[in-house]
Amino acid sequence: GAGVSQSPRYKVAKRGQDVALRCDPISGHVSLFWYQQALGQGPEFLTYFQNEAQLDKSGLPSDRFFAERPEGSVSTLKIQRTQQEDSAVYLCASSLARDRGETQYFGPGTRLLVL
Amino acid sequence: GNSVTQMEGPVTLSEEAFLTINCTYTATGYPSLFWYVQYPGEGLQLLLKATKADDKGSNKGFEATYRKETTSFHLEKGSVQVSDSAVYFCALGTSGGSYIPTFGRGTSLIVHP
Numbered sequence: 001g002a003g004v005s006q007s008p009r010y011k012v013a014k015r016g017q018d019v020a021l022r023c024d025p026i027s028g029h030v031s032l033f034w035y036q037q038a039l040g041q042g043p044e045f046l047t048y049f050q051n052e053a054q055l056d057k058s059g060l061p062s063d064r065f066f067a068e069r070p071e072g073s074v075s076t077l078k079i080q081r082t083q084q085e086d087s088a089v090y091l092c093a094s095s096l097a098r099d100r101g102e103t104q105y106f107g108p109g110t111r112l113l114v115l
Numbered sequence: 116g117n118s119v120t121q122m123e124g125p126v127t128l129s130e131e132a133f134l135t136i137n138c139t140y141t142a143t144g145y146p147s148l149f150w151y152v153q154y155p156g157e158g159l160q161l162l163l164k165a166t167k168a169d170d171k172g173s174n175k176g177f178e179a180t181y182r183k184e185t186t187s188f189h190l191e192k193g194s195v196q197v198s199d200s201a202v203y204f205c206a207l208g209t210s211g212g213s214y215i216p217t218f219g220r221g222t223s224l225i226v227h228p
Contacts, residue, residue: 004158033216042119042204042218043159056215091159101147101166101208104216106159 002026004107006092012113013082021077021110025094032075033104034067035091043091049075050098082114117142121205121219128195128226136190136222138179138205146207148172148181148188153202153221162190162203200226 005024013019025032031050035043036059045059051072060067064082069075079086089111093104122137140146150162150172163172168183177192188205205219 035218040220042206042220045215045217048215059215093159101164103149103161103164105161106151108158 004092004094004105006090006107006110008110009108010111010113012115014115015082015084017082017114018078018080019082019112021079021090021112023075023077023092023094023107025073025075025092026105027073029094029096029105031095031098031102032069033093033095034075034077035093036061037089037091037109039088046077046090079112082112084114087112087114117146117207117209117215117217119205119207119217119219121203121222124202124221124223126222126224128224130197130226130228131194132226134190134192134195134199134224136203136205136224138188138190138219140186140188140205140207140217142186142207142209142217144209146209148179149206149208150177150179150188150190151204151206151218153204155201159204195224195226197226197228200224 034046037043047057047067049069064080066078089109091109092107095102095104147166149164151159152162163174165172165181171180202221204221208216
Protein backbone atom coordinates (compact mmCIF):
# COMPACT_ATOMS: atom_id res chain seq x y z
CA GLY A 1 0.00 0.00 0.00
CA ALA A 2 0.95 3.63 -0.22
CA GLY A 3 3.30 5.02 2.37
CA VAL A 4 3.44 8.47 3.90
CA SER A 5 3.76 11.18 1.28
CA GLN A 6 4.81 14.79 1.68
CA SER A 7 4.66 17.76 -0.62
CA PRO A 8 6.40 19.72 -1.83
CA ARG A 9 9.67 17.80 -1.64
CA TYR A 10 11.67 21.01 -1.90
CA LYS A 11 10.70 24.56 -1.12
CA VAL A 12 12.71 27.74 -1.45
CA ALA A 13 11.22 30.74 0.30
CA LYS A 14 12.30 34.32 0.71
CA ARG A 15 12.64 35.49 4.28
CA GLY A 16 9.26 36.73 5.46
CA GLN A 17 7.20 34.50 3.18
CA ASP A 18 4.60 32.09 4.50
CA VAL A 19 4.90 28.41 3.58
CA ALA A 20 2.60 25.40 3.89
CA LEU A 21 3.86 21.85 3.99
CA ARG A 22 1.51 18.93 3.42
CA CYS A 23 1.54 15.40 4.81
CA ASP A 24 -0.62 12.49 3.66
CA PRO A 25 -0.34 9.71 6.26
CA ILE A 26 -1.00 6.05 5.72
CA SER A 27 -4.75 5.47 5.56
CA GLY A 28 -6.17 4.45 8.92
CA HIS A 29 -3.23 5.67 10.97
CA VAL A 30 -4.46 7.44 14.06
CA SER A 31 -1.28 9.19 15.10
CA LEU A 32 0.62 11.79 13.13
CA PHE A 33 3.88 13.48 14.06
CA TRP A 34 5.83 16.41 12.66
CA TYR A 35 9.57 16.70 13.13
CA GLN A 36 12.25 19.20 12.19
CA GLN A 37 15.61 17.78 11.15
CA ALA A 38 18.61 20.05 10.87
CA LEU A 39 21.63 18.98 8.85
CA GLY A 40 23.58 16.28 10.66
CA GLN A 41 21.03 15.99 13.47
CA GLY A 42 18.26 13.62 14.40
CA PRO A 43 14.58 14.49 14.03
CA GLU A 44 13.34 16.94 16.66
CA PHE A 45 9.70 16.61 17.70
CA LEU A 46 7.42 19.49 16.77
CA THR A 47 3.85 18.36 17.31
CA TYR A 48 1.57 15.34 17.57
CA PHE A 49 -2.01 14.59 16.49
CA GLN A 50 -4.31 11.81 17.48
CA ASN A 51 -6.97 11.83 14.79
CA GLU A 52 -7.91 15.51 14.45
CA ALA A 53 -6.88 16.49 17.96
CA GLN A 54 -3.53 18.18 18.44
CA LEU A 55 -2.47 16.63 21.73
CA ASP A 56 1.01 18.05 22.00
CA LYS A 57 2.57 21.07 20.37
CA SER A 58 5.34 21.63 22.86
CA GLY A 59 8.06 21.29 20.22
CA LEU A 60 6.88 24.09 17.97
CA PRO A 61 9.71 26.64 18.15
CA SER A 62 7.59 29.78 17.96
CA ASP A 63 4.08 31.05 17.36
CA ARG A 64 4.99 31.38 13.68
CA PHE A 65 4.57 27.61 13.43
CA PHE A 66 1.07 26.21 13.17
CA ALA A 67 -0.17 22.70 12.35
CA GLU A 68 -3.60 21.28 11.67
CA ARG A 69 -5.28 18.02 10.79
CA PRO A 70 -8.93 19.02 10.47
CA GLU A 71 -10.40 15.70 9.30
CA GLY A 72 -7.99 13.38 11.01
CA SER A 73 -6.11 12.43 7.87
CA VAL A 74 -4.10 14.99 5.85
CA SER A 75 -2.06 17.42 7.91
CA THR A 76 -0.55 20.80 7.08
CA LEU A 77 2.35 22.49 8.81
CA LYS A 78 2.37 26.22 8.21
CA ILE A 79 5.25 28.54 8.91
CA GLN A 80 4.52 32.24 8.85
CA ARG A 81 7.10 34.96 8.17
CA THR A 82 9.84 32.44 7.54
CA GLN A 83 13.33 33.10 8.93
CA GLN A 84 16.65 31.67 7.84
CA GLU A 85 16.83 29.52 10.96
CA ASP A 86 13.71 27.72 9.75
CA SER A 87 15.77 26.10 6.99
CA ALA A 88 15.65 22.36 7.65
CA VAL A 89 14.02 19.13 6.52
CA TYR A 90 10.50 18.75 7.88
CA LEU A 91 9.47 15.15 8.41
CA CYS A 92 6.04 13.73 8.87
CA ALA A 93 5.41 10.30 10.38
CA SER A 94 2.28 8.32 11.11
CA SER A 95 1.55 5.30 13.25
CA LEU A 96 -1.39 3.02 13.74
CA ALA A 97 -2.03 4.02 17.34
CA ARG A 98 -0.58 5.99 20.18
CA ASP A 99 1.56 3.46 21.95
CA ARG A 100 5.13 3.60 23.10
CA GLY A 101 5.98 0.50 21.13
CA GLU A 102 4.32 1.55 17.91
CA THR A 103 6.39 1.86 14.78
CA GLN A 104 6.40 5.22 13.04
CA TYR A 105 6.30 5.36 9.24
CA PHE A 106 8.11 8.35 7.83
CA GLY A 107 7.56 10.35 4.72
CA PRO A 108 10.47 11.49 2.52
CA GLY A 109 10.47 14.96 4.04
CA THR A 110 10.21 18.49 2.72
CA ARG A 111 13.50 20.31 2.44
CA LEU A 112 12.91 23.99 3.19
CA LEU A 113 15.49 26.62 2.34
CA VAL A 114 14.85 30.18 3.45
CA LEU A 115 16.95 32.80 1.70
CA GLY B 116 13.56 14.88 30.27
CA ASN B 117 14.22 12.05 27.86
CA SER B 118 17.40 11.88 25.82
CA VAL B 119 19.30 9.55 23.51
CA THR B 120 23.06 9.59 23.02
CA GLN B 121 24.71 7.87 20.07
CA MET B 122 28.34 7.46 19.21
CA GLU B 123 29.59 10.01 16.76
CA GLY B 124 30.28 9.07 13.18
CA PRO B 125 31.18 8.48 10.59
CA VAL B 126 31.95 4.85 11.24
CA THR B 127 34.03 3.50 8.37
CA LEU B 128 34.40 -0.26 7.92
CA SER B 129 35.49 -2.76 5.32
CA GLU B 130 32.96 -5.24 4.00
CA GLU B 131 32.43 -8.25 6.31
CA ALA B 132 33.70 -6.37 9.37
CA PHE B 133 31.86 -6.44 12.70
CA LEU B 134 29.72 -3.42 13.52
CA THR B 135 28.77 -1.86 16.83
CA ILE B 136 26.99 1.47 17.15
CA ASN B 137 26.54 2.50 20.76
CA CYS B 138 23.33 4.02 22.06
CA THR B 139 22.47 5.00 25.63
CA TYR B 140 19.37 6.71 26.89
CA THR B 141 17.74 8.47 29.81
CA ALA B 142 13.99 8.25 30.21
CA THR B 143 11.16 8.41 32.69
CA GLY B 144 8.83 5.46 32.80
CA TYR B 145 9.39 2.35 30.71
CA PRO B 146 10.48 3.29 27.22
CA SER B 147 10.36 1.31 24.02
CA LEU B 148 13.59 1.48 22.05
CA PHE B 149 14.07 1.66 18.30
CA TRP B 150 16.71 1.75 15.63
CA TYR B 151 15.72 3.56 12.45
CA VAL B 152 17.83 3.63 9.29
CA GLN B 153 18.01 6.22 6.54
CA TYR B 154 19.52 5.03 3.28
CA PRO B 155 20.86 7.68 0.88
CA GLY B 156 18.01 9.57 -0.74
CA GLU B 157 15.33 7.78 1.25
CA GLY B 158 13.18 8.45 4.33
CA LEU B 159 13.69 6.97 7.77
CA GLN B 160 12.46 3.42 8.19
CA LEU B 161 12.30 1.12 11.17
CA LEU B 162 15.18 -1.35 11.40
CA LEU B 163 14.30 -3.05 14.69
CA LYS B 164 12.74 -2.40 18.08
CA ALA B 165 12.40 -3.75 21.61
CA THR B 166 9.57 -2.90 23.97
CA LYS B 167 10.78 -4.22 27.32
CA ALA B 168 13.95 -4.98 29.23
CA ASP B 169 16.05 -7.90 27.97
CA ASP B 170 14.14 -8.06 24.68
CA LYS B 171 16.29 -8.46 21.60
CA GLY B 172 15.24 -6.82 18.36
CA SER B 173 16.62 -8.20 15.12
CA ASN B 174 16.27 -7.63 11.39
CA LYS B 175 18.45 -8.01 8.28
CA GLY B 176 21.30 -9.43 10.38
CA PHE B 177 21.25 -6.49 12.80
CA GLU B 178 20.57 -7.02 16.50
CA ALA B 179 20.13 -4.87 19.59
CA THR B 180 19.32 -5.88 23.18
CA TYR B 181 17.38 -3.66 25.57
CA ARG B 182 19.63 -3.40 28.65
CA LYS B 183 17.82 -1.63 31.43
CA GLU B 184 20.68 -1.94 33.90
CA THR B 185 23.05 -0.03 31.62
CA THR B 186 20.32 2.01 29.87
CA SER B 187 21.72 0.92 26.53
CA PHE B 188 20.51 -0.39 23.17
CA HIS B 189 23.66 -0.96 21.13
CA LEU B 190 23.28 -1.97 17.48
CA GLU B 191 25.41 -4.85 16.20
CA LYS B 192 25.93 -6.77 12.99
CA GLY B 193 28.40 -9.58 12.51
CA SER B 194 29.32 -8.92 8.89
CA VAL B 195 28.45 -5.62 7.20
CA GLN B 196 27.87 -5.15 3.50
CA VAL B 197 28.34 -2.14 1.26
CA SER B 198 24.55 -1.90 1.05
CA ASP B 199 24.42 -1.24 4.82
CA SER B 200 25.94 2.19 4.26
CA ALA B 201 23.38 4.58 5.73
CA VAL B 202 22.64 6.79 8.73
CA TYR B 203 21.36 4.94 11.81
CA PHE B 204 19.18 6.63 14.43
CA CYS B 205 18.52 5.32 17.92
CA ALA B 206 15.18 6.43 19.37
CA LEU B 207 12.87 5.93 22.30
CA GLY B 208 9.19 6.32 23.02
CA THR B 209 7.60 6.53 26.45
CA SER B 210 4.05 6.18 27.67
CA GLY B 211 2.49 8.54 30.09
CA GLY B 212 1.07 12.01 29.98
CA SER B 213 3.48 13.30 27.39
CA TYR B 214 4.34 11.06 24.49
CA ILE B 215 7.26 12.67 22.69
CA PRO B 216 9.45 10.35 20.62
CA THR B 217 13.10 11.20 21.14
CA PHE B 218 15.82 10.56 18.56
CA GLY B 219 19.58 10.51 18.73
CA ARG B 220 21.56 12.62 16.30
CA GLY B 221 22.35 9.67 14.03
CA THR B 222 25.51 7.75 13.18
CA SER B 223 26.71 7.56 9.62
CA LEU B 224 28.05 4.16 8.52
CA ILE B 225 30.28 3.87 5.46
CA VAL B 226 31.19 0.39 4.28
CA HIS B 227 33.97 -0.02 1.72
CA PRO B 228 34.27 -3.04 -0.59
